[in-house]
Amino acid sequence: MAAGVQRQYASRIEGMTSFKVVDFLEAAVKMEAQGRDIVRMEAGEPAFPTAPAILEAASTALRDEKTFYTPSLGIIELREAIAAFYDSRYGLKIPAQRIVVTTGSSAALGLICDLIINPGDGLQLTDPGYPCNANFVRRAGGEPQLIPVDAHNAYQLTPEAVANHWQDNTVGVLVASPSNPTGEMLSHENQRGINTVVASHNGVLIMDELYHGLVYDQPESSILEINPDAMVINSFSKYFGMTGWRLGWMVVPEDALEAVNIMAQNFYISPPSIAQYAALGAFQPATLEIMETRRGEFRQRRDYLVPALRELGFSIPHTPAGAFYIYAGIEKLAGDSEAFCWDMLERAGVAFTPGTDFGEHLARQHVRFSYTQPMDRLELAIERLGKALAS
Ligand SMILES: Cc1ncc(COP(=O)(O)O)c(C=O)c1O
Known part of the structure; x- marks a missing residue:
């Protein structure tokens, strides 16, 4: 050229x-x-240094030359550790097979959009919301359907808003709770209500729980308590302060695993190996x-x-x-x-x-x-x- x-x-x-x-x-x-x-x-991104046990786990992995591709859905030890975390934090028994480790939750958001959106389909998002979401939807050929939210509803969606904005081409809703940029949460009641509206349309509910662990005045509950088949996004970036390690995860229904595995194999081969071994240190009591x-x-x-x-x-x-x-x-x-x-x-x-x-x-x-x-x-x-x- x-x-x-x-x-x-x-x-x-x-x-x-x-x-x-x-x-x-x-x-x-x-x-x-x-x-x-x-x-x-x-x-x-939190300015705190990486916790010692995570660094230690990373050095051990380096010493042991864990520097190769891993299974596309992540190493089983980490998927099991995340499953055990759901049990201890929320009292939820999630089979480790349903947990997919990804290159940051960014990769998980992309995979989920690619999984559920056909060209022309719409996905409901909040405005304001995490700006990259609309671009993942566009990349999949879909239409971001932005729903304005404001201080009256703690900058979150309500079941009524989801129902009123549902269009013929809408395939689902993506909500973050707590949210970026507002830090606000969906109440348990609204989680339930939105889940009911989405189910009535046979849609997909995607809940971004990235800021779980950083909730200050109330207990936090995962959407999986209400709907075991919801798609959940999470990450080591925020609560565990591991932004640069580029590691996240998602929980998907069993029937999505084969398709997710094919996409992960093709698009990323595997999440970063050292980061996965390092993340095993995240669940240690210290x-x-x-x-x-x-x-x-x-x-x-x-x-x-x-x-x-x-x-x-x-x-x-x-x-x-x-x-x-x-x-x-x-x-x-x-x-x-x-x-x-x-x-x-x-x-x-x-x-x-x-x-x-x-x-x-x-x-x-x-x-x-x-x-x-x-x-x-x-x-x-x-x-x-x-x-x-x-x-
Ligand atoms: C709501 C939300 N979701 C997803 C992400 C992506 O984070 P990461 O790819 O580091 O897991 C961010 C990053 O700021 C975010 O705020």
Whole structure:
């Protein structure tokens, strides 16, 4: 191809939206490289180091040369360890065969969309919601059917909303609880109600439980308690703080296993070997103790930030139940979330994400703060934002 000639790439790329948080992340990194101190509240990854037992399990695997492809659905020891975790956390007996280990939950989301969506089919998603979901749907040739949610319903779907938005081409619903970007959860009652609506249409209920373990004031229950055939997405990224190890899992009904296995074999061959052996260390009592201490720390940060941000003029009608996000209204402070985030990055040295990354509904009136940094950094962020907003 001659230099300077622009190649025409596949049309499926055109409909895909970019991940704006990365724009802010890159700008923050660039400013840091130029010597500016930036409080990083834009990215969704815990800043804690990998737990010692996970590192130890990884070094043992390296020493033992566990560096080869594994079975496509994951090593059986890990699938069994995840099954045992469902038993101890939720009292649920899930056969290890139904647990599929994936390259991050991102791969699981892609596989599920490829599994259930025919070209032209619709999948219901929340707006705001995790932005990549709509792109997985588009990649499968489907139509993301975005349902606006707001503070009145804790930014979550209701059975009525699912029923009212169900269209002839809808094949299912994907919900995250707790959600990114709002940290809000579906009540048990609404999980039940949505499950009933989806079942009445013979649809598929996909529940993203990625932020389970990071819930602060209430017990958490898996959708599998209500519907053993729901598709569940989870990951080692958030509660276990293993983002860069790229390891997630999904629980799928038995009749989906053959198709999932064929796709996994073809598309990825296997999840990363060392990461799988490392993840065996995640379920050791010492690691779980560390994760529970971290849960307490996240809760403390949330309980500090919510009133502090309200004091600065951000509107947070409801304290988020989990994850490490606060989705805050800026209507009293600015008219456009993107301009506001760039302004605060520049003037206050605090990086956070505009609502436009997560959908369209009231997106210019909201921003997302991620509280993955230690308390002293969050206090500095509040101090800096206070000064910048007053000037
Ligand atoms: C709701 C939600 N689902 C899925 C993912 C993908 O995470 P990973 O691929 O690291 O498991 C994320 C990442 O931020 C998320 O917030």
